Amino acid sequence: MSIRLYDTSARQIRDFVPLVDGCVSIYLCGATVQSAPHIGHIRSGVDFDILRRWMEYRGYRVTFVRNVTDIDDKILAKEKESGSPWWEIGHRNERAFNAAYDALGCLAPQHEPRATGHITEMVELMQQLMERGHAYPSEGSVYFDVRSQPGYLALSRQKLDNLRQPESEGETGKRDGRDFALWKAAKPGEPHWPSPWGPGRPGWHLECSAMARKYLGAEFDIHGGGRDLIFPHHENELAQSTGAGDPFARYWMHNEWVTMAGEKMSKSLGNSVLVSEMVKRWRPIVLRYYLGTPHYRSAIEYSEGALREAEEGFGRIEGFVQRAVELVGVAEPAEAVPEAFAAHMDEDLGVPQALAEVHRTVRAGNVALGEGDKDAVRRRLTEVRAMLGVLGLDPLDAGWSGGAASGEGEKLRSAVDALVAALLAQREAARGRKDWATADAMRDALGDAGVVVEDTAAGPRWSLA
Numbered sequence: 001m002s003i004r005l006y007d008t009s010a011r012q013i014r015d016f017v018p019l020v021d022g023c024v025s026i027y028l029c030g031a032t033v034q035s036a037p038h039i040g041h042i043r044s045g046v047d048f049d050i051l052r053r054w055m056e057y058r059g060y061r062v063t064f065v066r067n068v069t070d071i072d073d074k075i076l077a078k079e080k081e082s083g084s085p086w087w088e089i090g091h092r093n094e095r096a097f098n099a100a101y102d103a104l105g106c107l108a109p110q111h112e113p114r115a116t117g118h119i120t121e122m123v124e125l126m127q128q129l130m131e132r133g134h135a136y137p138s139e140g141s142v143y144f145d146v147r148s149q150p151g152y153l154a155l156s157r158q159k160l161d162n163l164r165q166p167e168s169e170g171e172t173g174k175r176d177g178r179d180f181a182l183w184k185a186a187k188p189g190e191p192h193w194p195s196p197w198g199p200g201r202p203g204w205h206l207e208c209s210a211m212a213r214k215y216l217g218a219e220f221d222i223h224g225g226g227r228d229l230i231f232p233h234h235e236n237e238l239a240q241s242t243g244a245g246d247p248f249a250r251y252w253m254h255n256e257w258v259t260m261a262g263e264k265m266s267k268s269l270g271n272s273v274l275v276s277e278m279v280k281r282w283r284p285i286v287l288r289y290y291l292g293t294p295h296y297r298s299a300i301e302y303s304e305g306a307l308r309e310a311e312e313g314f315g316r317i318e319g320f321v322q323r324a325v326e327l328v329g330v331a332e333p334a335e336a337v338p339e340a341f342a343a344h345m346d347e348d349l350g351v352p353q354a355l356a357e358v359h360r361t362v363r364a365g366n367v368a369l370g371e372g373d374k375d376a377v378r379r380r381l382t383e384v385r386a387m388l389g390v391l392g393l394d395p396l397d398a399g400w401s402g403g404a405a406s407g408e409g410e411k412l413r414s415a416v417d418a419l420v421a422a423l424l425a426q427r428e429a430a431r432g433r434k435d436w437a438t439a440d441a442m443r444d445a446l447g448d449a450g451v452v453v454e455d456t457a458a459g460p461r462w463s464l465a
Contacts (some may be wrong), residue, residue: 003058005222006297006348008252009155013348018221021251023063025216027249029208029225029233030066030112033093034074038272039291039302040258040265044268046288047255047296048224049106049348049392054345057390058344059141066109068094071116072204076190077370100275103284104291105392105399111215115207119193122202123212125244126182126195134243138173138196140185146178149239155252156231159452164304182206195295200409205236212237213246223249228255228264255296265302273302277434282307285400289314289393293355297348313359318395320362323369324381326461330396331378333385341387351391358387420451424460427453 003016028048031041045066055062069075070090079086094114101108126142129135134148146152146160153160163178181203186192192199212220218241224235234252241248257264265272267419278287290310294300324331338340341357344350365380388394395401423442430438443453446462454461 003055003346004348005251005253008254011157014251015250016221018060019219022059022061024060024222025063026052026055026065026222026224027110027208027212027216027220027222028064028066029223029229030068031094031097032069032072032074032204033090033097034072034078036093036096037275038258038265039275039278039287040272041097041293042100042104042106042275043258043300044224044226044255045101045106046104046292046392048253050292050296050390051224051253051349052107053223053390053392054349058346063111063216064107064109065111065113065212067208067211068097068112069204069207070094070114071191071201088277096276103275103279104288105285105397106390113123113211113215115202115211116193118207118214119195119202121204122183123195123257125206125210125213125240128244129182129240132243132245134239135182136175137197138175140200141173141181142183142195142197143174143179144182144236144239144243145175146180146239147176149243151242152239153231153235155235155238158231179310180205182240205233205240208233208237209240209244209246209248212248213241218245219247220249222251222253222320223254224253227254230254253296256299258291258302259299260302261299282311285393285395286311286314292391292393293351295350295352314393317358317362317388317393320365320369321381321384321395322462324365324377325396327369328374328378328381331381333389333394334379334382335386337386338383345390354387355391358384358391361387377409377419420446420462424453424462428460 004013005016006012007014026048028044029412030045031037043219048064048066052062052064061114068090075090078084078089082089126135129144130137130142133145135142135144153163160178183195183197183200183206184198184203186199186201190201192201199406207294210221223234223237230252238248259265260273273326275287282290286307290307291300293310293313300306337345339355339362341354344353361380361383365384368376368380385394385396389397425437427442430442446453451462
């Protein structure tokens with residue numbers, strides 16, 4: 001077994017060799033909580049959740065860190081627009097992000113640090129950068145000297161002489177306009193924290209270098225995020241950490257965007273689709289299928305048609321699982337996924353090819369169902385559940401079915417089962433006495449309520465439309 005991953009820094013797929021045998025450390029750049037999440041934000045969470053699940057399946061002990069940026073220019077701009085305190089905006093939207101991650105079945109990180117909780121570590125990092133000649137104070141702010149770092153821009157493959165960045169508002173006293181802020185001097189009315197250079201707040205890039213070091217150490221395995229973060233965010237993180245003497249990330253992984261009409265989904269462009277609205281129109285497990293089954297390095301073009309295709313594709317899988325359970329009962333997932341599925345997942349998380357193996361197994365299972373071969377149906381069911389489990393898409397998992405049997409979701413499911421079963425029994429009685437009008441009317445009434453009835457040789461089956 002050898003997992004291979006595309007490393008943005010190397011621009012090629014590399015064999016994955018962990019820093020510590022049997023362990024994997026992952027740092028994912030998480031939410032900047034100036035607003036509620038759209039599906040473009042959450043794609044990153046889903047993609048790296050699949051990476052984490054696959055690593056765990058392969059026997060690694062995974063430490064997963066996903067940060068929260070709860071203070072930055074965007075949040076302060078929202079404060080001015082809305083009149084709400086910056087911390088209230090951040091807390092409200094952090095809850096919205098976590099609700100979205102939970103809704104789409106993402107496992108919780110072991111650590112989810114906030115920027116404002118790690119000012120001490122950031123100050124220590126800035127002091128180290130000054131001692132090593134990579135940072136300098138100016139008018140209460142602290143800047144990173146990009147010319148002091150020979151390897152600067154190696155991640156994004158740019159040339160410094162071609163890089164032109166206008167100075168951000170309020171950032172004065174730079175030696176070079178391309179230098180970036182580590183610490184921003186306090187402005188009247190803005191939140192601030194003490195530092196040896198005066199009160200201020202951290203720059204965006206500084207927090208991740210400090211928090212990755214605190215929770216994963218000076219060197220760790222995988223740093224992840226969206227492609228838009230390669231520059232300047234990840235480039236500047238790399239400069240800060242290596243400037244302080246840390247080896248930092250061994251592999252860099254970046255997921256592609258969700259686009260709309262070819263443009264990156266973004267609130268600033270007015271083309272975003274909020275997760276909170278999407279889950280009212282589409283089942284969360286279908287949204288996860290839609291976001292998680294394309295290759296993580298391929299763009300997803302948003303459309304209603306694409307979501308309907310995802311719903312139909314997942315419906316074929318779920319339909320087999322439901323019919324198999326009716327015939328053979330709930331069978332636990334197989335201990336091992338099929339070899340072909342594993343081979344695709346090992347090769348840079350080849351989810352589309354692995355998903356093809358799921359559908360192939362489902363087709364074989366449907367043949368077995370038609371033949372009434374219970375042993376074959378049970379085998380295919382266990383294989384499908386194993387594969388869906390590492391993708392976070394097993395419809396029989398408690399996370400999707402409403403929790404433990406005592407939970408409210410299971411109580412509701414049991415009540416619906418009983419009510420529909422009673423109506424179907426009445427419909428069967430009407431059919432038995434050849435009262436076709438009543439039987440058809442009951443079927444139509446169930447259809448109006450979103451219950452699809454299918455008459456089979458073994459009796460009627462129902463599912464939600």
